[in-house]
Amino acid sequence: MSTEAELREPHLMNQILPIRMTSRVVRGYGRGSKELGIPTANLDTEQLKLSKDVTLEEFPTGIYWGVSRIADQSVYTAAVSVGYNPTYGNDTKTIEPHLIAPEHDPRRHASSTGETLLKDFYDQTCRLSLVGYMRPELPFEGLDKLIEAIKGDIAKAVQLGNEINDTLTTEKEWVQSDEPARG
Ligand code: ADP
Numbered sequence: 001m002s003t004e005a006e007l008r009e010p011h012l013m014n015q016i017l018p019i020r021m022t023s024r025v026v027r028g029y030g031r032g033s034k035e036l037g038i039p040t041a042n043l044d045t046e047q048l049k050l051s052k053d054v055t056l057e058e059f060p061t062g063i064y065w066g067v068s069r070i071a072d073q074s075v076y077t078a079a080v081s082v083g084y085n086p087t088y089g090n091d092t093k094t095i096e097p098h099l100i101a102p103e104h105d106p107r108r109h110a111s112s113t114g115e116t117l118l119k120d121f122y123d124q125t126c127r128l129s130l131v132g133y134m135r136p137e138l139p140f141e142g143l144d145k146l147i148e149a150i151k152g153d154i155a156k157a158v159q160l161g162n163e164i165n166d167t168l169t170t171e172k173e174w175v176q177s178d179e180p181a182r183g
């Protein structure tokens with residue numbers, strides 16, 4: 001696959017997306033729920049399986065949106081962070097989807113910031129298709145600014161997830177299935 005240009009210029013990622021992946025949900029620092037009110041399911045980067053020939057190292061950092069499913073649950077739209085969380089300055093790269101359940105979903109509870117809080121699903125399998133690139137990850141001055149930005153990303157992801165188009169339908173079908181990321 002010709003990915004060089006896209007990997008150098010993250011906004012070109014939209015040309016090679018969607019990218020599908022599967023992995024196991026592992027523990028991070030636990031900050032998403034506690035400090036931000038926005039939990040993220042951190043994927044086990046050792047066990048990550050990707051649909052395209054790109055390594056985690058070369059995968060462009062940034063904020064993406066897509067569709068995701070945990071174990072046997074429903075398919076949800078997701079706002080996804082890929083990178084080093086520069087507000088915190090992590091030294092390892094993470095892929096972290098925040099799953100967004102509709103307001104009346106029976107599994108959903110509102111977090112402290114009003115976002116989706118589901119029951120814990122550590123160790124379960126996550127299926128994720130990244131459909132679009134939204135913005136670079138940024139170092140924010142203070143948690144309030146970070147939370148505000150993420151809430152904006154969530155709203156945008158919901159809006160994009162409600163659009164009807166062939167790519168999205170196909171990716172939802174894959175997430176709903178048990179097909180491997182790479183056939
Ligand atoms: P960690 O740093 O361990 O990832 P977080 O505070 O980010 O901790 O919380 C993530 C965990 O919360 C997930 O692994 C999952 O078990 C649970 N969780 C609950 N609701 C959601 C959600 N809407 N999206 C992602 N993870 C969620």
Ligand code: RBF
Pocket residue numbers: 028029030031032033036038040063079080081084085086087088096097098136137138139140146149150153154
């Ligand atoms: N962390 C940052 O440091 N900068 C960001 O711009 C940023 N954007 C995010 C956008 C979304 C949609 C999500 C879900 C997370 C984002 N994060 C960002 C990651 C956040 O810092 C991280 O999820 C928490 O620290 C918990 O691991």
Ligand code: MG
Pocket residue numbers: 028030032039040041042096
């Ligand atoms: Mg997390």
